[in-house]
Amino acid sequence: MTDCCSTPGVLTLEQALTQILQTLQQTDRYERVSLKDSLNRITYEDIKSSVDVPSFRNSSMDGYAIRTGDQQGHSLKVIGVSWAGKPFTKKVAKGECIRIFTGAYVPGDCDCVVMQENVHRTGEQIQITQQPKHGENIRNIGDDTKKNQAILNKGKLLKPADIGLLAACGIADISVFKQLTVGFFSTGDELISIGQQAQLGQIFDSNRYTLQALLEQAGVTPIDLGVIPDNRLAVEEALVSASKNCDLIITTGGVSVGEADFIAEVLAKIGTVNLWKIAIKPGKPLVFGTIGEAAFFGLPGNPVSVMVTFQQIVLPALHKIMGRAPQTSVNLQAKTTEIIKKQPGRTEFQRGFVENKDGELLVHSTGGQGSHMLSSMSKANCLIVLEQSASDIEKGQYVTIQLLENTL
Ligand SMILES: Nc1nc2c(c(=O)[nH]1)N[C@H]1C(S)=C(S)[C@@H](COP(=O)(O)OP(=O)(O)OC[C@H]3O[C@@H](n4cnc5c(N)ncnc54)[C@H](O)[C@@H]3O)O[C@H]1N2
Numbered sequence: 001m002t003d004c005c006s007t008p009g010v011l012t013l014e015q016a017l018t019q020i021l022q023t024l025q026q027t028d029r030y031e032r033v034s035l036k037d038s039l040n041r042i043t044y045e046d047i048k049s050s051v052d053v054p055s056f057r058n059s060s061m062d063g064y065a066i067r068t069g070d071q072q073g074h075s076l077k078v079i080g081v082s083w084a085g086k087p088f089t090k091k092v093a094k095g096e097c098i099r100i101f102t103g104a105y106v107p108g109d110c111d112c113v114v115m116q117e118n119v120h121r122t123g124e125q126i127q128i129t130q131q132p133k134h135g136e137n138i139r140n141i142g143d144d145t146k147k148n149q150a151i152l153n154k155g156k157l158l159k160p161a162d163i164g165l166l167a168a169c170g171i172a173d174i175s176v177f178k179q180l181t182v183g184f185f186s187t188g189d190e191l192i193s194i195g196q197q198a199q200l201g202q203i204f205d206s207n208r209y210t211l212q213a214l215l216e217q218a219g220v221t222p223i224d225l226g227v228i229p230d231n232r233l234a235v236e237e238a239l240v241s242a243s244k245n246c247d248l249i250i251t252t253g254g255v256s257v258g259e260a261d262f263i264a265e266v267l268a269k270i271g272t273v274n275l276w277k278i279a280i281k282p283g284k285p286l287v288f289g290t291i292g293e294a295a296f297f298g299l300p301g302n303p304v305s306v307m308v309t310f311q312q313i314v315l316p317a318l319h320k321i322m323g324r325a326p327q328t329s330v331n332l333q334a335k336t337t338e339i340i341k342k343q344p345g346r347t348e349f350q351r352g353f354v355e356n357k358d359g360e361l362l363v364h365s366t367g368g369q370g371s372h373m374l375s376s377m378s379k380a381n382c383l384i385v386l387e388q389s390a391s392d393i394e395k396g397q398y399v400t401i402q403l404l405e406n407t408l
């Protein structure tokens, strides 16, 4: 569809994402890992608990376990102690109670724990000073997790709470999707490595460092394939070789329309070009396709374009292949503290800093928005998302923001 803002042949971000995700298949490779090695891995199957958690009724307070009917004002005899790990299992008769500590087994005769602050103790007798409620301060069997209940679904990215939950259920190892292997290289005759002396016209290759970090954060195995010069044959050889060992390949640079930009041309020769150019800023000339079994993303060379396209496009693609359940992105609304310049035509991602001022989210730009400017990206804790048809935004208007991973 062509409207006021679209360029014929250039897909919107949503169209491009739909097309990319439809092309990619979820991997079916998996492995068993121990719980200790499972952080940031993705579950390969639904995981059920074979036990109730808690597996026995226990106290949530230090105090006295009593029987219903032994009410406020009554005097009760303390006949024993239930410690966490050392249960009291004998009978508790009417008019009796036991001393109990947090996490300790509650004997079957008792149905309430009175916290010690609400009790007067004299020798082996207690007086309850506040009306106890039936079931009070007792954690019941299975109130956290029930036996045979699915505690984690397939496709769950494992975070510390999930690992703790599995441990609480006594699960020692689990099946997770195999980690993806992602090969990446930079292209460009102007690139030198850190440590080399820059001549006029040369720059340090920053994209490889950014990508290594982004890929590590994404929980895949990155393979740094170095810098490849602007030479068709060299690029072709590097891509063919990478496609044999990698699930996904990322290059940066060489996707625009200059004389030395031939990534899309080489891709068409050795694989398939599925799409080229998306109506986003930065990142417009992104190319996506496949080489053999491997998925391929040719990202634009500009360093901020690399970061934005990685976050908006490569990451959802990686999630699809690595088996992660689809995510709903959490967008917030924040009030802009300044005018934001914007031309209609592309969905724009501007670098911003959001803060909470007296309960209101305020966002301001972190500086120059050129796609070569990493300094404003480094200062940003969010991206300001401006829709394709939007033009300049007035100060005080609400805009959509996406928090960056480093903020969370
Ligand atoms: N006539 C046109 N020129 C350009 C267009 C266009 O539509 N018509 N699009 C512009 C846009 S938007 C982008 S984005 C860039 C993308 O260009 P390429 O992907 O071909 O990238 P290069 O030209 O190779 O590099 C762009 C820029 O980034 C620097 N760069 C490249 N690699 C690295 C690296 N590894 N580390 C740090 N910096 C890198 C490179 O030196 C250039 O400055 O094209 C526009 N041009």
Ligand code: MOO
Residues within 6 Å of the ligand: 280, 281, 282, 283, 284, 285, 300, 302, 305, 371
């Ligand atoms: O689309 Mo480019 O990435 O704006 O600089």
